[in-house]
Amino acid sequence: MNRAFRYVLQALLYGAFAAALGYFSTAPAFRPLPPGYALIRLSLNHAGQRKVACRMRTPEELAKLAPNMRAAEDCPRERAPVLVKVELDGAPVADIVAKPAGFSRDGASVAYRRIPVAAGTHRLRVALADDAAGTFDRVREEQVRLEPGRVLVIDFEPGKGGILIR
Amino acid sequence: MNASAAFALPGPGPAAPIVERLDALFDRAFGQRLNPWRHLGALGFLSFWICCASGIWIYVGFDTSATGARESLAAMDRNAWPLGAFARALHRYSADALVAVTALHLVRELSRRHYAAFRRFAWLTGIFALALMFAAGIGGYWLPWDQLAQWSLTATTEWLDALPFFDGALTRNVIAGDQVNDRFFSLLIFLHIGLPLAMLAAMWVHVQRVSPARTQPPRALAWGTAAMLAALALAKPVSLMPAADLGLLPATIPLDWFYLFPHPAMAWLGPEGLWAATAAFFAGLAALPYATRVPRAPVARVNLANCNGCARCFADCPYDAVVMVPRTDARPHLRQAQVDANLCAGCGICTGACPSSTPFRRDEALATGIDMPSATIGGLRARLEARAAALEGGPRIVVFGCRWGAGVASLEGHSTAAIEFLCAAMVPPSFVEYALRAGADGVLVAGCREGDCEFRVGDALVAARLDGGRKPSLRSSVPRERVRYAHAGLTDLDALRVELDTFRTELSRLGPRAARHTLPPKRQEKHHG
Numbered sequence: 191m192n193r194a195f196r197y198v199l200q201a202l203l204y205g206a207f208a209a210a211l212g213y214f215s216t217a218p219a220f221r222p223l224p225p226g227y228a229l230i231r232l233s234l235n236h237a238g239q240r241k242v243a244c245r246m247r248t249p250e251e252l253a254k255l256a257p258n259m260r261a262a263e264d265c266p267r268e269r270a271p272v273l274v275k276v277e278l279d280g281a282p283v284a285d286i287v288a289k290p291a292g293f294s295r296d297g298a299s300v301a302y303r304r305i306p307v308a309a310g311t312h313r314l315r316v317a318l319a320d321d322a323a324g325t326f327d328r329v330r331e332e333q334v335r336l337e338p339g340r341v342l343v344i345d346f347e348p349g350k351g352g353i354l355i356r
Numbered sequence: 357m358n359a360s361a362a363f364a365l366p367g368p369g370p371a372a373p374i375v376e377r378l379d380a381l382f383d384r385a386f387g388q389r390l391n392p393w394r395h396l397g398a399l400g401f402l403s404f405w406i407c408c409a410s411g412i413w414i415y416v417g418f419d420t421s422a423t424g425a426r427e428s429l430a431a432m433d434r435n436a437w438p439l440g441a442f443a444r445a446l447h448r449y450s451a452d453a454l455v456a457v458t459a460l461h462l463v464r465e466l467s468r469r470h471y472a473a474f475r476r477f478a479w480l481t482g483i484f485a486l487a488l489m490f491a492a493g494i495g496g497y498w499l500p501w502d503q504l505a506q507w508s509l510t511a512t513t514e515w516l517d518a519l520p521f522f523d524g525a526l527t528r529n530v531i532a533g534d535q536v537n538d539r540f541f542s543l544l545i546f547l548h549i550g551l552p553l554a555m556l557a558a559m560w561v562h563v564q565r566v567s568p569a570r571t572q573p574p575r576a577l578a579w580g581t582a583a584m585l586a587a588l589a590l591a592k593p594v595s596l597m598p599a600a601d602l603g604l605l606p607a608t609i610p611l612d613w614f615y616l617f618p619h620p621a622m623a624w625l626g627p628e629g630l631w632a633a634t635a636a637f638f639a640g641l642a643a644l645p646y647a648t649r650v651p652r653a654p655v656a657r658v659n660l661a662n663c664n665g666c667a668r669c670f671a672d673c674p675y676d677a678v679v680m681v682p683r684t685d686a687r688p689h690l691r692q693a694q695v696d697a698n699l700c701a702g703c704g705i706c707t708g709a710c711p712s713s714t715p716f717r718r719d720e721a722l723a724t725g726i727d728m729p730s731a732t733i734g735g736l737r738a739r740l741e742a743r744a745a746a747l748e749g750g751p752r753i754v755v756f757g758c759r760w761g762a763g764v765a766s767l768e769g770h771s772t773a774a775i776e777f778l779c780a781a782m783v784p785p786s787f788v789e790y791a792l793r794a795g796a797d798g799v800l801v802a803g804c805r806e807g808d809c810e811f812r813v814g815d816a817l818v819a820a821r822l823d824g825g826r827k828p829s830l831r832s833s834v835p836r837e838r839v840r841y842a843h844a845g846l847t848d849l850d851a852l853r854v855e856l857d858t859f860r861t862e863l864s865r866l867g868p869r870a871a872r873h874t875l876p877p878k879r880q881e882k883h884h885g
Contacts, residue, residue: 196384196385196386196387199384199385200385200386200580202385203382203385203386204580204581204583204584205584207453207456207584208449208584208585208587208588210456211449211452211453211456211585211588211614212449212588212591212592214452214612214613214614215448215449215452215594215612215613215614216594216610216611216612217610217611218611218613219608219609219610219611220608220609220611220619220620221607221608221609222507222605222606222609222623223605223607225607229605231527231531233524233527233528233531234524235524235525235528291523300523300524300525300528301523301524302514302517302523302524302527302528304514338607339604339605339606339607340603340604340605341531341602341603341604341605342603343531343602343603356603
């Protein structure tokens with residue numbers, strides 16, 4: 191085959207490879223959310239209350255224990271799961287049961303949810319229970335305005351006011 | 357097949373002819389030697405090195421803090437750092453090229469069933485390197501800490517969080533604005549340096565059982581590829597997205613599909629679905645050597661009575677299956693060849709390299725120093741003698757063919773004898789001379805396409821031996837105009853016929869050989885103690 195023709199063919203093949211690299215390195219563009227949608231992320235890392243409350247041991251119970259094990263208080267390690275309910279405009283969008291971590295179920299409960307929602311103004315209600323009875327005694331409700339593409343994070347930090355919406 | 361029918365020998369996979377026809381298209385542009393399809397692994401190494409070099413240049417001017425990273429890269433894009441924009445684009449496109457050529461390399465080797473037996477080690481280590489390649493590449497997209505980085509990092513942590521032991525803990529680290537601090541960012545940088553280093557180690561291990569490892573493409577191809585990447589980097593510089601804002605998701609993301617396709621895949625499949633797909637993909641690849649039955653060729657056997665420890669088999673073995681060890685018999689040689697059955701491909705290249713494989717020896721039962729049970733050198737000599745004696749008519753031609761290339765058996769005719777070897781490099785050059793003395797007017801050696809040997813280097817070894825540049829070489833007294841070496845792949849039988857006809861025409865012009873010897877010569881029984 192003619193050498194010049196081969197060089198032209200080579201240039202075309204190199205060009206095709208370069209075009210493929212150049213195109214697929216940025217295209218087609220990807221939409222992480224449908225148009226007109228915002229995103230709620232619920233992220234939680236919270237240790238629930240002990241499933242069984244601590245109690246004082248009786249003298250008889252203490253006497254049965256080895257001398258070095260005679261702690262006055264008996265505190266079972268297992269913690270209650272953390273329950274979270276999220277409602278948007280009165281409709282439930284998340285109902286989470288976050289089990290405590292660890293073999294003895296004595297660690298923190300961790301949860302993460304990704305909730306795409308239509309942009310706009312919504313009534314957001316978050317309720318959380320962390321005791322053995324599952325009492326939703328921590329509630330936060332507020333009006334939120336979500337622009338398209340906005341990411342709203344729901345968190346829970348008892349030291350910073352409980353349920354946080356930011 | 358002239359090898360013993362008692363052995364089940366491996367053959368090309370069902371997809372091999374399709375891949376070879378595709379190869380042929382590129383042969384037209386690049387020629388057989390420079391065809392990029394035959395250097396995909398080496399092109400992967402080249403892309404990796406270009407990516408490393410450009411990455412080091414970028415790193416010198418890179419601000420390694422979460423707050424300063426994007427601005428330092430934006431300054432590079434304005435060329436405040438010399439060649440910054442060019443280096444960034446070159447880094448991106450060489451990394452993309454690495455994925456592209458690696459994917460093609462995988463598909464090509466898969467189509468040729470290059471995953472079982474002696475290739476299993478390279479296959480499994482290659483899968484490991486593949487996983488590291490994606491891990492290293494995806495991590496690179498986090499370092500600019502722009503909106504793409506933020507989205508990719510969050511998507512990755514969401515994927516990892518689907519594992520029971522993470523359960524949401526990882527994503528928590530990256531979804532609040534004040535939590536991606538410099539310390540965490542240093543971890544990301546460490547990953548993008550550590551993972552490519554781990555990948556390099558995996559690539560090094562990947563080529564440990566081939567000899568010599570071809571990690572550099574031919575110079576012309578290397579320059580062509582580098583120039584192509586440089587031209588692309590100049591023509592289409594890369595750009596940054598706005599700075600990361602964890603309270604915002606961009607409407608559209610200009611995605612690098614070579615690396616970041618798992619993120620859209622997760623959007624469609626869900627994190628658990630993506631885990632299932634990933635596990636199925638890698639487990640499927642890893643199971644291939646065990647789940648599919650590819651016959652294994654019988655391995656080479658050393659015959660100490662005929663081995664003088666010259667080490668030519670050791671030098672020519674493409675898989676390091678032959679080692680030289682201290683002599684174990686009473687013969688006055690320092691070393692002897694020893695075959696590692698796990699590494700041996702059963703290609704017969706060692707037999708072609710052995711000086712004892714010369715058919716001129718007078719032993720009644722020809723035995724060589726290292727032989728192939730499925731196609732013994734004695735059996736091949738006997739077949740050559742029988743076929744050469746039966747040749748009639750016009751220029752008489754003996755064709756030595758490779759069983760992985762064009763099937764030469766169909767070339768048999770009254771003036772043509774065709775004898776298949778396990779590999780063209782199994783043909784000892786002395787067989788060529790012997791055929792000419794046995795009555796042939798010419799000898800055609802047909803190997804695979806150039807650079808496309810099933811056993812990596814057989815074609816180059818044949819060419820070097822016939823040219824006299826590598827021992828055992830064709831003796832200088834052999835008339836070169838009567839010897840032809842042709843590259844004919846699996847689908848090139850028609851082209852080989854044309855080559856044979858052309859050769860026959862040329863031999864007609866030369867006339868018959870002046871002196872023909874009567875072969876076989878007088879033989880003698882020989883016994884080695």
